[in-house]
Amino acid sequence: MPQTDLLHRAMRDFDFRSKIREDPSAVSEEYDLSDETVKALESGDETRIRDALMAKSDPRAVPNG
Amino acid sequence: MADSTDLFVVGTGMVGYQQLTNECEQALDLSEHIFLLHPLPEVREYFRERWGPVDNLATEYEQGLARLDRYERMADRVLNSSQEADRPVVLTVYGHPQVGVTPTRIIIDCADERGVSVDVLPGVSSIDCLYTDLSIDPFQGLQLFEATDLLIHEYRLNNEVPALIFQIGLIESYLYDRRKSAPERFTAIREYLEEFYPPSHELCLASTATLPLADSDLHWFELGNFESMASDIDFTHTLYIPRVSDPPIRNKTLQQKAHSSGHLDHITK
Numbered sequence: 001m002p003q004t005d006l007l008h009r010a011m012r013d014f015d016f017r018s019k020i021r022e023d024p025s026a027v028s029e030e031y032d033l034s035d036e037t038v039k040a041l042e043s044g045d046e047t048r049i050r051d052a053l054m055a056k057s058d059p060r061a062v063p064n065g
Numbered sequence: 066m067a068d069s070t071d072l073f074v075v076g077t078g079m080v081g082y083q084q085l086t087n088e089c090e091q092a093l094d095l096s097e098h099i100f101l102l103h104p105l106p107e108v109r110e111y112f113r114e115r116w117g118p119v120d121n122l123a124t125e126y127e128q129g130l131a132r133l134d135r136y137e138r139m140a141d142r143v144l145n146s147s148q149e150a151d152r153p154v155v156l157t158v159y160g161h162p163q164v165g166v167t168p169t170r171i172i173i174d175c176a177d178e179r180g181v182s183v184d185v186l187p188g189v190s191s192i193d194c195l196y197t198d199l200s201i202d203p204f205q206g207l208q209l210f211e212a213t214d215l216l217i218h219e220y221r222l223n224n225e226v227p228a229l230i231f232q233i234g235l236i237e238s239y240l241y242d243r244r245k246s247a248p249e250r251f252t253a254i255r256e257y258l259e260e261f262y263p264p265s266h267e268l269c270l271a272s273t274a275t276l277p278l279a280d281s282d283l284h285w286f287e288l289g290n291f292e293s294m295a296s297d298i299d300f301t302h303t304l305y306i307p308r309v310s311d312p313p314i315r316n317k318t319l320q321q322k323a324h325s326s327g328h329l330d331h332i333t334k
Contacts, residue, residue: 044280
């Protein structure tokens with residue numbers, strides 16, 4: 001499954017989110033995650049997770065809200 | 066939700082679309098045209114899958130131009146569309162649509178004269194997330210400022226009350242720019258804060274998580290070392306300034322009365 005699907009599921013499914021937060025390697029086979037991606041998820045570091053999982057964010061939008 | 070709404074302005078919350086409220090989803094369901102201002106492509110992808118085509122307003126930003134000009138253009142596009150549409154139009158931003166979102170303010174200010182009825186629906190704001198990230202309760206007192214606005218107005222800070230300074234990474238410029246800040250960008254704010262806090266006071270750079278699997282980022286440092294933090298500060302950071310010390314109780318009489326049923330009887334009918 002594409003890795004962005006993991007993010008979409010995590011946004012919709014609280015239990016799934018908790019499972020990954022506890023042990024990212026538990027979903028590594030299902031989502032074909034590399035060791036580097038598992039380590040990024042374990043770190044909880046947003047920049048590392050973004051680099052590992054996501055398409056490039058739109059660099060233009062500035063913060064609000 | 067108003068029946069005759071021409072334009073909804075809603076917020077996705079801070080973490081992707083995970084914090085989108087039922088109320089905002091209903092507004093999106095009702096709407097004919099969706100404008101979106103959100104940095105995550107995954108959010109745009111989700112919106113397209115669920116609600117069809119979206120207009121990405123982030124394309125309006127241009128390096129070196131005044132952010133206000135871009136916001137006016139965004140607001141104008143959204144208002145024009147609502148005047149032409151048969152059903153409601155929705156502007157979706159991230160966070161809360163009325164917390165630091167200039168296009169929302171412009172839309173509200175111009176809506177009457179353009180004959181557009183606007184319904185702004187609340188979302189989960191960065192402030193809401195920072196309460197939990199920093200474990201602070203605003204009922205115990207909190208000061209909120211936008212960084213450049215604080216320096217321009219020279220608002221007096223009360224060091225007995227915690228403060229949140231928003232957009233610290235964008236301080237001293239209203240122009241849109243993605244370059245890293247130089248240390249000098251933070252000299253005036255450090256000097257200003259030192260009028261109220263000792264240089265050894267510990268401050269926190271806080272960036273609330275915007276991905277579901279990420280932690281919020283908190284960096285503590287001493288006020289006197291502000292410039293040395295320049296390379297770590299980006300546009301996502303809010304500066305949290307804890308109180309210097311617990312404030313004294315100055316009105317002990319009221320403190321006692323507030324626990325008194327006799328006093329409650331006196332101030333109620």
